[in-house]
Amino acid sequence: MNVSYERCAGAELFTAGGRRMLDFLSGYCVYNAGHNHPAIIAAVKEELDRSGPTMLQSHVPHLAAELAQRLAQLAGGRLSRVFFTSSGSEGVETAIKFARAHTRRDGMLYANHAFHGLTCGALSLMSDEYWREGFGELLPGTQGVPFGDLDALKTVLATKRFAAFVVEPVQAEAGIQVPDAEYLRQAQELCRRYGSLFVLDEVQTGMFRTGRFLAAHHFGLDPDMVVVAKALSGGLVPVGAVLMSEAVSDSVFKSLKRAFVHASTFGENSLAMRAGLATLDVLEHQRLGERATRMGEILRKQLRDALAPFEMIEEVRGLGLLNGISFGAPRQVRLRVPWEAFRHVHPAMFGQVIVMRLFRDFGILTQICGNSFGVLKAAPPLLVSEEQIAEFVAAVRQVVEIAHRPGEFWSEALGMARRAAIG
Ligand SMILES: Cc1ncc(COP(=O)(O)O)c(C=O)c1O
Structure with a gap:
């Protein structure tokens, strides 16, 4: 190559x-x-030419609000709040922290052979030794269960130690594993029953890759959090987003005092937001x-x-x-x-x-x-x-x-x- x-x-x-x-x-x-879509390139160029506040951190980021609103509308269900990141891994890190804050539990559950990213937290949610070896102790309290196995999931969730079950609705790197139609619905139901959040990693499956805006939509799911990234950038400016319920968001940003406890310098930068908006336009209009x-x-x-x-x-x-x-x-x-x-x-x-x-x-x-x-x-x-x-x-x-x-x-x-x- x-x-x-x-x-x-x-x-x-x-x-x-x-x-x-x-x-x-x-x-x-x-x-x-597609590569270098002219409409997305034009939007990014226009944003550069505008000479606006790109990463001021001390302003109201209108474009971020606009993109958040579009994403929430497309996602539906309880996903009404959005936190922007610069990558999929950072989105998974965000989901881990928010799930812990919301449930006051430390444990994180994942499906074996998942791929969630290579930062320490995301890597803690991956079973394959190839990725983990040589990097020392990862997050404690994480555990894998076989993808598709509801009995195993139920047994572990019933311990009520887990803040969330994080899962790709179609496992990509695990070999394009499309689950049985009932698996994810039941998994969501088990999470609700035992007080764990149901978190979907749609970094590969999101943004219409599987035909619907989210793969969750094929299965009639209503997750507590969804991570998207990759295609949201239109292939031009790195960006990720964690879509979540108001309740989950409020458990982190619950007061003025805690308004900055989770943040990211590049997260809401206007080039990424503009690229994201233009990408949604292309995906929807075409x-x-x-x-x-x-x-x-x-x-x-x-x-x-x-x-x-x-x-x-x-x-x-x-x-x-x-x-x-x-x-x-x-x-x-x-x-x-x-x-x-x-x-x-x-x-x-x-x-x-x-x-x-x-x-x-x-x-x-x-x-x-x-x-x-x-x-x-x-x-x-x-x-x-x-x-x-x-x-x-x-x-x-x-x-x-x-x-x-x-x-x-x-x-x-x-x-x-x-x-x-x-x-
Ligand atoms: C399903 C999934 N989640 C998370 C990630 C991590 O995303 P990033 O490489 O943007 O950190 C990837 C990357 O390939 C992925 O495929």
Whole structure:
């Protein structure tokens, strides 16, 4: 992936070497509105030209109020207050503090294999050792439960030690895990029963990625807090937001004396707010949520049809334009031997060779999931066209076909791995 890009527009990236690449990763769900949308760029430029108070900290930030109102209206339910951050991780940190303040409990519950960010608090809500190792003691009182397991959730919540259950409505890095329709509703109900807050991390799933403004809307949920970030910036100015109920917000900012106990210098900066407002305009006016639903269905159907003959394909799954292609071990001995050799080098090697082939031979940018190496992502900008979907599907089919033949796919990669080990 060592190429330099000269220009990025919509779902396409143009390299200095004259190649045109198709983006099916979207910066891990940043580019819902596509790369460098002209309307978002114009809004940010206009804001710069205005020479207004960008981060004065001592004024009434009108743009922040406007964006907060738009977000609250789109989210609905009890989510009437907004705290702005500069990243998803900072949003999760905020949710941890607010949940603790509201419930006066310290414990935090999360779903195993989640990805919530790499600051200390957010990292404390992630089970995978890869991310935690080497960084010492993290937050005490945190505990993971299997995603989708209501019995486990009930047992732990019933101890009444937990301030909140933080969960991605569709687990992204865990391998695009779409839960059973009832799971999240019941989880919310259990949280209410045992006095814990129900907090959704919609950093990847929010902003129409799954077809609705929030993935919560597919499941009829009414969470106490929701964290969004990534796509809210339009890919231009970092921004995150924690949407919450009035009760939760009031438990932190409950008096004039405590009006500043939680704050962030860059949080409400006017460039980020302007980018966020312009991004919402684009997503809504271009009806990119409806498009995500329609294109997601087309993408999954085409992938399922094209990949049906191949034994290493376990499943194509997803919601809207957050999709994954899950690979499993081959049965044929002639493929099993190199598969095991790959696994021996690194558990992510098979997926990375697929990614490398798609990139190098077909001009497609994507990645495998961070906590589930056997799942390839298919998450293009929401304005992706049917032609671009067909191009992606044809490329994936060809790479999968090559991987099902003993020979070049495997030998080239093992050669590379050997050279890397020697080097
Ligand atoms: C679901 C989820 N939550 C939180 C984060 C952290 O966001 P950030 O990288 O903006 O801190 C990420 C980042 O990938 C994410 O995927």
